[in-house]
Amino acid sequence: MSISTGTERRKTDHIRINLEEQVEPHDASTGLEQYRLVHNALPELNLDTIDLSTTILGHFLSAPMLISSMTGGVEEGWQITRRLAQAAQRLGCAIGVGSQRAAIEDPARSRFFQVRDVAPDVLLLANLGAVQLNYGFGPEECRRAVEMIGADALILHLNPIQEALQSDGNRDFSGLMSKIGEVCRALEVPVVVKEIGFGISVGVARRLQEQGVAAIDASGAGGTSWSAVEHYRTAGAMSRRISSTFIDWGIPTAVTLQMARRGAPGVPLIASGGLRTGVDAAKAIALGADLAGFAGPLLRAAAVSTEDAYDMLSVLIEELRLAMFGCGAGTIAELRQAPLLKDGVEWAVLNGPVSPDRAAPVRNP
Numbered sequence: 001m002s003i004s005t006g007t008e009r010r011k012t013d014h015i016r017i018n019l020e021e022q023v024e025p026h027d028a029s030t031g032l033e034q035y036r037l038v039h040n041a042l043p044e045l046n047l048d049t050i051d052l053s054t055t056i057l058g059h060f061l062s063a064p065m066l067i068s069s070m071t072g073g074v075e076e077g078w079q080i081t082r083r084l085a086q087a088a089q090r091l092g093c094a095i096g097v098g099s100q101r102a103a104i105e106d107p108a109r110s111r112f113f114q115v116r117d118v119a120p121d122v123l124l125l126a127n128l129g130a131v132q133l134n135y136g137f138g139p140e141e142c143r144r145a146v147e148m149i150g151a152d153a154l155i156l157h158l159n160p161i162q163e164a165l166q167s168d169g170n171r172d173f174s175g176l177m178s179k180i181g182e183v184c185r186a187l188e189v190p191v192v193v194k195e196i197g198f199g200i201s202v203g204v205a206r207r208l209q210e211q212g213v214a215a216i217d218a219s220g221a222g223g224t225s226w227s228a229v230e231h232y233r234t235a236g237a238m239s240r241r242i243s244s245t246f247i248d249w250g251i252p253t254a255v256t257l258q259m260a261r262r263g264a265p266g267v268p269l270i271a272s273g274g275l276r277t278g279v280d281a282a283k284a285i286a287l288g289a290d291l292a293g294f295a296g297p298l299l300r301a302a303a304v305s306t307e308d309a310y311d312m313l314s315v316l317i318e319e320l321r322l323a324m325f326g327c328g329a330g331t332i333a334e335l336r337q338a339p340l341l342k343d344g345v346e347w348a349v350l351n352g353p354v355s356p357d358r359a360a361p362v363r364n365p
Ligand SMILES: Cc1cc2nc3c(=O)[nH]c(=O)nc-3n(C[C@H](O)[C@H](O)[C@H](O)COP(=O)(O)O)c2cc1C
Pocket: 014, 015, 018, 068, 069, 070, 071, 097, 098, 099, 127, 155, 156, 157, 194, 195, 196, 197, 219, 222, 223, 224, 272, 273, 274, 275, 293, 294, 295, 296, 297, 299
């Protein structure tokens, strides 16, 4: 089997499994349910003038929403990505395409990544696996991925557990940090590093900041579990057992956000991994994120139609707007400062529970 045929089959499997199977952890969650935004009974705001706009990587967005990297490279994935790109264009959100490795290896596949004709203005992110930097790719291939789709930035994804669970996965993740730094210095566009649903620790975030990454997408655990996806892909009893053991692996999204924020305080932070509502997005922003990313739910909507993708993204944005109204935040900057409760106790991001004498009841913001 040629490399590109293998990649093609993997992409098709991933879409099918994500659409048909239960791919979220059984016994683990994002941890976001442990947090509440403090309700403000008198927000002193006009709902109609709440401002969701933000700027990231030098681009203005009407709402702080990212359609996370998913598909491309095969006809079915391309159609899904194009539907999502149209929704992003209409609603002023950002979008990433799925890994472009297949199209770097076989340029004929590059047509299955094109979205600029339907989304000329979106903040568009190219995507490659960082591990490819140990398997023949370098700054030149990264630059080609960006130019291939007219992207504004490049995402390098980190997926050690997923690769480890694939029978033909790339297993050598050694020495990658400095190679990521080389790409950051060589490329003319910003480089974002993301996980794919297992989270980023304090130490990894710190070293990524030192290497000059332009943003980190912590993509934590609690949403799509790539161990679950690989579990459904593999046939052997032993590999099925091993992948099943890792279904609940990873740093929950609510925790990894605070870890990445602590490790890389100067780097824009994207939240993803199990965000399912606009309230989740609001909590993630209050926990330190600049942007909220959604993958699985938007995949399922876009598999139906462009309108379904648009409606789903519209609902998420509307829920975020209402959450901001409900906690008295008129702008994304104010939402970043919004007070949170954890287990009924006021919670300071990075510092944990507010001192016990102030712990409960929580004063109104
Ligand atoms: C079908 C599918 C394909 C994906 N492919 C990629 C990819 O090529 N590159 C990448 O960085 N992340 C990829 N992801 C991971 C997502 O971007 C995201 O990090 C992860 O799914 C967690 O978000 P969720 O819980 O909202 O699904 C993919 C996700 C899905 C559902």
